[in-house]
Amino acid sequence: MSINTEVRPADTAGIARAAELLRQGELVALPTETVYGIAADARNGEAVSKIFVAKGRPQDNPLIVHVTGPEMLHGLVSEVPERAQLLMAAFCPGPLTIIMPRGPEVAAECCAGLDTVGIRMPSHPVARAVIEASGCAFAAPSANLSGKPSPTNAQDVFTDMDGRLPLILDGGECDWGVESTVVSVVGEKPTLFRPGHITLEDLERALGEEVEVSKAILEKLPEGAVVRSPGMKYKHYAPKADVTLLDGTFEQFKAYVDAHAAEDPSCLCFTGEAEKLGVPCVEYGREGDGADQAKHIFRSLRALDEQGDAVVYARCPQKDGLSMAVYNRLIRAAAFRVIKL
Ligand code: TXA
Ligand code: MG
Numbered sequence: 001m002s003i004n005t006e007v008r009p010a011d012t013a014g015i016a017r018a019a020e021l022l023r024q025g026e027l028v029a030l031p032t033e034t035v036y037g038i039a040a041d042a043r044n045g046e047a048v049s050k051i052f053v054a055k056g057r058p059q060d061n062p063l064i065v066h067v068t069g070p071e072m073l074h075g076l077v078s079e080v081p082e083r084a085q086l087l088m089a090a091f092c093p094g095p096l097t098i099i100m101p102r103g104p105e106v107a108a109e110c111c112a113g114l115d116t117v118g119i120r121m122p123s124h125p126v127a128r129a130v131i132e133a134s135g136c137a138f139a140a141p142s143a144n145l146s147g148k149p150s151p152t153n154a155q156d157v158f159t160d161m162d163g164r165l166p167l168i169l170d171g172g173e174c175d176w177g178v179e180s181t182v183v184s185v186v187g188e189k190p191t192l193f194r195p196g197h198i199t200l201e202d203l204e205r206a207l208g209e210e211v212e213v214s215k216a217i218l219e220k221l222p223e224g225a226v227v228r229s230p231g232m233k234y235k236h237y238a239p240k241a242d243v244t245l246l247d248g249t250f251e252q253f254k255a256y257v258d259a260h261a262a263e264d265p266s267c268l269c270f271t272g273e274a275e276k277l278g279v280p281c282v283e284y285g286r287e288g289d290g291a292d293q294a295k296h297i298f299r300s301l302r303a304l305d306e307q308g309d310a311v312v313y314a315r316c317p318q319k320d321g322l323s324m325a326v327y328n329r330l331i332r333a334a335a336f337r338v339i340k341l
Helices: 012-023 045-055 082-091 125-134 154-161 200-207 250-259 290-307 323-333
Strands: 006-009 028-031 036-041 064-066 096-101 116-120 167-170 181-184 191-194 242-247 266-269 281-283 311-315 338-340
Touching: 006 012, 012 028, 012 036, 012 125, 012 167, 028 125, 028 154, 036 045, 036 125, 036 154, 082 096, 082 200, 154 167, 154 290, 242 250, 242 323, 250 266, 250 311, 266 290, 281 290, 290 323
Parallel strands: 006 167, 028 167, 064 116, 096 181, 242 311, 242 338, 266 281, 266 311
Antiparallel strands: 028 036, 096 116, 181 191
């Protein structure tokens, strides 16, 4: 499969072209406030199935459907539960995906056999303009090859998707840098499936109740465990290097790296630490600043690949608040190798 892939600015003409392609059942890569996505008309099963081919994505991993607002939900969900209304009022448009009961018009290909659908209302002006110009709710996963770090700029999308789809709209760097928070309001208790910019604490405040945290977010599940959100079971965000997270202070980290000099390691560290480590380093944001780390983590993981690093030791972020999202991505990039120092 090789398609001629055009990269063009997300200006009026670019947006009109994207809308035309979507209506024709083709794929378009475009920016959102979280990461770049690969969009296809969510009501067109044939179009949606092209996403799985372009990404090399397992068929059993469902897609999120993007709309501009609640007025577009008719036919896409069978019901808007009260908790969903509270969450939409508090956070939408924004980096939140709400799992709701699926409606009859969503292509079966989006939902991987589930009777639910993830709904997201992006705030990014380009994503919104494409929905408005096409009239299409679009299904969109992140625009990386399956298993690779999500792309946060058009160049990284091109690296993965050249020859696999006809158009990449370049809207610059994404604001947030990690994918949306995924929360389910189907079932007895609201459940966090994927942490993101909207934190567990934010969700609990808006809902006025406790939100369960899916176990798969912070630890490796045993073989064969049932996962309610299929994306959580795949190895993910992984650079080619063997990454190990070292959980401890900077001094402990440096001592560990020095003791393993024979492995010729590189480091994924916090801003300002590279010069103190004396080995090749990629910095991924300020220590203790989850927003800064989130914005840079995926680009930094890709930079490790570009440097051709083989053994990487990574500084461990905190596990709460916004850093939970960063920790969740990093333990997957590290295939769950975490050493407590
Ligand atoms: O920020 C984002 O959410 C980006 C941008 C492009 O919007 N999209 C994105 O999509 O990250 P994707 O496909 O890479 O991740 C979607 C996650 C997967 O882990 C998937 O398993 C889960 O959401 N998911 C989607 N629909 C679901 C459903 N009905 N039930 C449970 N989990 C679902
Ligand atoms: Mg993804």
